[in-house]
Structure formats: C-alpha cells, structure tokens
Amino acid sequence: MTDIHRPVIVGVDGSPASLGAVRWAADEAVRLRQPLQIVHALEATEASGPAPDEHELTVRAAVDARGWHPGLHVTTCTWRGGPGRVLIDQSRHAGLVVVASRGTGGFQALPVGSVGEQLAAHAHCPVLVVHDAQRWADPSVTLPQQRPVVVGTDGSAHAQHAIELAFAEAGSRHVDLIAVRAWQEPPRHWGRASRRERLADDVQHALARELEPWLSKHPAVSVELRSVHGAVVPVLLAEAQDALMVVLSPRGTGGFDALRLGSVTQQVLDHAPVPVLVARR
Incomplete structure (x- = not known):
C-alpha cells in the first residue's frame, strides 16, 4: 500500500474519535513498516501554510x-487551514490517510463528516475512514484482528486498485479475504422463465476470472468468492457486519465519469458499521 517515502497520515482534532483514528493509523503504520505523521489543522483566516507545531x-x-x-x-505537524483541504494537500506525499468518520465539527446526525467525504472524493492516496472511532480511544479495548477483509467489486477498471489493496490488507493481517459482487436480474419479459440460476453462475465465474491474477500473486491469502443476489448497497452493508473493514473503489461502472465519488461508495461510507478503505490513487 505504501513505500518508504510515504508515511501513514492521521488527522486529529482533539475528539475521542480522532484518538481512536490514531490507534488505527498507528496499527497500519506498524504493519506496513511506515512512519506515522499526526496532522492537526487550525481553522484560520490567515493564508495557509505551516504553523508552529506547539499544539498539545x-x-x-x-x-x-x-x-x-x-x-x-x-x-507531528500543525497547519493553518480547513482540515479537509490540509489533509488532501498532505495526501500527495502519503501512502495512506486515516480519519474518524466524525470529529468535533458539523452536525452529529450526519453519518460521515465533511472531512471524511472530502478525502474519499479528492485525496491523492487511499483513505481509511474509521466509523465510531471513539470506541478505540480506550487502550484497554483491543482492535479487531481476526475478522475478514471484505472487498466489493463490479468488474470495472476502478475496482482493480481496491482488489489490490484488499489483498495487501488481508495478507499483512493474515486474515481471510471475501470478494463480493452483487447482482440483480434484468427486467423479465412476458413469457420468459427466470434465469436466476444461470445468472448466478455467470456472475460467480466472472468474479473468479477477475480475481485470478491476484490469487496467483498472493497464494497465502485465503479467499472466498461471493456472488450475492440483491442491490449492491444492502449486500455490502450486510457483508460488512462481520468484517474487519470494507475496501471499495471511489466509483464503479455506473454514474458520470466526472463524479469523484460514486453513489455506492458514498452510501457504504455513510452507513457501514466498520472502517471503510477507499482505494484512491
């Protein structure tokens, strides 16, 4: 996921959630053998630039x-400017950026804060958004270790980087990888019998072909392929219930090319019960 010149960056704002994000970021940095950089953004009207790192x-x-x-x-580093813009700028030199899904600002009813959404849409490297991160601020609480990594794929070119990151996460954590593709039947025509069983086989075979190159590159990773009948978002959210994290591309085959974040990724990011790794390049 990273190389020696690209640290793991985590944004903090003083909230318990951001401290929980630091725990996840530190864990990632250790596993990836990378340095950890802790970044705080000072909202100010002055021109952006480096600020003295004296913030406690x-x-x-x-x-x-x-x-x-x-x-x-x-x-550590403290910068003047909006948190989203600061972290997006810092992501140019990072291998991974980690943030809590919500910090101190914004409306608490919103599932994901604006900083997480901005990073998922515009960062220059992968972004890990940690949901309910305040759970992990208590050092007596153990981070999940043995749950599988789930990756959602739709066969698009965008999904290839998500698959790559998912294999790297599962391999470095020595956990299973579950590759999921949701599918639905096309509208039926009058008099035509259901082709559900045939469609299920086709999707399963397509998923196997898509992952075949990665299976040979990561023979030590145990992989389960799941083709699931249903709408994409509910399927992925159901798979996330028992997962360590969900890995997704920023966008898939649908929508407009100009969109930086697809609707599926946006909805999973909003509602997943576990951290979501968005495979930005």
Missing part, C-alpha cells in the same frame, strides 16, 4: 501512539 493535541496523540507501539517513528 498532536503532542498528546504522539505520546499515545508511541505508548501503544514502542519504536514507532512518529512526527
């Missing part, structure tokens, strides 16, 4: 991260 939020978060993972290389 980042210092406390760095102390916690080093306490969880002794030896982890951690740096």
